[in-house]
Every structure is written in structure tokens, then in C-alpha cells.
Amino acid sequence: MGIVLGPNRYGKAETRLVRVDRDGDAHQIKDLNVGVSLAGDMTDVHLTGDNAAVLPTDTQKNTVFALARKHGVDTAEGFGLLLARHFVASQPTIRRACVTVEEYAWDRVPVTGHSFVRRGQEVRTARVFHEEGRTHVVSGLRDLTVLNTTGSEFRGYIQDEFTTLPEAGDRVLATEVRAEWRHRDADGYWDASYAEVRRVLLETFAGTYSRSLQQTLYAMGRRVLEERPELCEIRLVMPNKHHFAVDLEPFGMDNPNEVFLAADRPYGLIEGTVLRDDAPAAEEVWR
Numbered sequence: 001m002g003i004v005l006g007p008n009r010y011g012k013a014e015t016r017l018v019r020v021d022r023d024g025d026a027h028q029i030k031d032l033n034v035g036v037s038l039a040g041d042m043t044d045v046h047l048t049g050d051n052a053a054v055l056p057t058d059t060q061k062n063t064v065f066a067l068a069r070k071h072g073v074d075t076a077e078g079f080g081l082l083l084a085r086h087f088v089a090s091q092p093t094i095r096r097a098c099v100t101v102e103e104y105a106w107d108r109v110p111v112t113g114h115s116f117v118r119r120g121q122e123v124r125t126a127r128v129f130h131e132e133g134r135t136h137v138v139s140g141l142r143d144l145t146v147l148n149t150t151g152s153e154f155r156g157y158i159q160d161e162f163t164t165l166p167e168a169g170d171r172v173l174a175t176e177v178r179a180e181w182r183h184r185d186a187d188g189y190w191d192a193s194y195a196e197v198r199r200v201l202l203e204t205f206a207g208t209y210s211r212s213l214q215q216t217l218y219a220m221g222r223r224v225l226e227e228r229p230e231l232c233e234i235r236l237v238m239p240n241k242h243h244f245a246v247d248l249e250p251f252g253m254d255n256p257n258e259v260f261l262a263a264d265r266p267y268g269l270i271e272g273t274v275l276r277d278d279a280p281a282a283e284e285v286w287r
């Protein structure tokens with residue numbers, strides 16, 4: 001009985017690339033999830049462990065970032081073609097390349113040229129508690145993903161023996177807002193109130209120069225209560241969706257805050273409540 005190697009391929013899955021184009025005040029972003037899968041003369045690596053024909057998947061990932069810096073990202077199709085042709089043309093052992101690109105759409109938050117909200121994502125939520133004589137209504141949303149390409153820093157924090165994080169004077173700030181806000185009364189214009197709170201959350205995220213996500217969180221909550229007299233409390237949960245500027249120096253390229261790895265985990269998780277000092281207690285509705 002003979003045993004042979006059948007079809008095979010290998011590559012780097014899910015390289016999360018964010019490309020920021022900073023020409024002028026109106027920044028552009030491209031947010032992609034890129035998969036690379038290559039095939040060719042891969043018999044030896046499987047049968048004998050000889051890696052001579054293998055372009056490491058780590059290199060494939062670096063190539064995604066480097067070509068994004070060099071050529072920019074126009075369309076998903078164009079970037080896919082660029083990568084696929086690059087791998088086949090540059091490596092004699094690579095005969096076939098399959099590149100998949102998912103592109104996530106962002107809309108502008110009109111307050112600035114550098115603020116964006118992920119299209120069509122959020123879920124609206126409501127919770128109601130009622131017993132004789134007491135009713136509480138909490139409205140909310142989750143998965144409202146927002147991003148500022150500038151106007152955010154993080155400096156001046158504790159430095160202990162385990163700190164390696166470099167101070168950032170100009171970073172991308174992105175988060176997926178989960179917010180729940182409590183109404184004073186049980187009769188409201190729910191749709192209108194929801195639309196206004198959503199607007200204020202977006203506009204405050206966009207318009208606040210951020211020294212930390214904590215500061216942005218408080219500014220958003222405070223502004224909602226200032227603008228919406230029908231509300232008495234808001235609770236916010238905001239993961240820090242880290243965007244790390246990719247070091248392209250090993251490839252002889254600079255990276256003036258244009259090419260980012262959008263990391264999914266671990267992430268900072270920032271949570272806070274903002275409330276009026278006369279807000280009646282209502283723990284039951286939050287349980």
C-alpha cells in the first residue's frame with residue numbers, strides 16, 4: 001500500500017490591517033482582514049522537514065503590511081491581486097496564491113475629518129423593571145464601533161519594573177461602545193431619546209481630545225446627561241481596540257502612523273458609570 005501527500009497549502013490567516021491615509025485633514029481608512037494561502041513545491045517540507053521552499057507565514061504577514069505601506073490600499077480586489085501576484089512572482093517555489101480580503105466599512109462622524117463609525121453594526125437594547133409603585137427603564141446600545149485616527153495620546157502613566165509600553169503622543173483610538181442609560185420616568189419618547197443619545201455619544205467620542213479612554217468615557221457619559229434631562233444615569237463599557245503601528249524599518253520603510261495591526265486580544269477594558277447626584281437608586285434594573 002502506497003501513501004502519498006495529497007493537496008496541501010499553507011498561509012497566514014486573518015492579518016488585521018488598518019491603513020490610514022493622512023493626506024490633508026480628511027483622513028481615509030481601510031480596514032481589512034487578509035488571508036493568504038500559498039501552494040507550490042511543498043513536498044519536501046511535509047515529507048522530510050526541509051524548509052528550503054517555504055516562505056514563512058510570518059513573512060507573508062509582514063508582506064501584507066509592507067505592500068500596504070508601499071502601494072496603499074485602494075480596493076479589496078486590487079490589494080488581493082497585488083499580494084497574490086507578488087508571492088507567485090517573487091518566489092520560484094510558490095506556484096499558486098489565494099488571497100481573501102474582508103473589508104469592513106466605516107462611515108464618517110462629521111464632527112472631525114478623523115472620526116469614523118463602523119457601518120450598520122450596533123444593537124439597540126432595553127431593560128425594564130416593574131413592581132407595584134416602582135418602574136425603571138434602561139435603554140442602551142452595544143457594538144457601536146468608533147475610531148479616531150488622531151487626537152488621542154496616552155502618557156504619564158505609572159512606570160514600574162514590568163512596564164514596556166512606549167508613551168504615545170498620537171495614536172489611533174478605537175472602541176466598541178456598550179452603553180446603557182436610565183430614564184427618570186417610565187413615559188418617554190423612546191425612539192427620539194435613543195437617536196439623540198447615540199448622536200451625542202458619537203459626537204463626543206469624535207470631538208474629545210483624548211488623554212486616555214477613561215477620560216473619553218467620562219466625557220461621553222457626562223455630555224449625555226448634560227444634553228438629555230430625561231436621563232439620570234449612564235453606564236459605559238468600552239474595550240480599547242488596540243491599533244499598533246507596525247515597525248516597517250526592517251524593510252527599509254518608515255511608518256508615519258499609516259499602517260496598523262488591529263489586535264483583537266488581549267484588550268484593555270474600560271468601564272464606568274456617570275450619574276446625577278440626585279439619581280434615585282435602582283439596582284434592581286441592572287441585575
Ligand SMILES: O=c1[nH]c(=O)c2[nH]c(=O)[nH]c2[nH]1
Pocket residue numbers: 154165211212213214240268
Ligand atoms: O486609554 C488608555 N487607558 C489605559 O488605562 C491604558 N492602558 C494601556 O496599556 N493603554 C491604555 N490606554
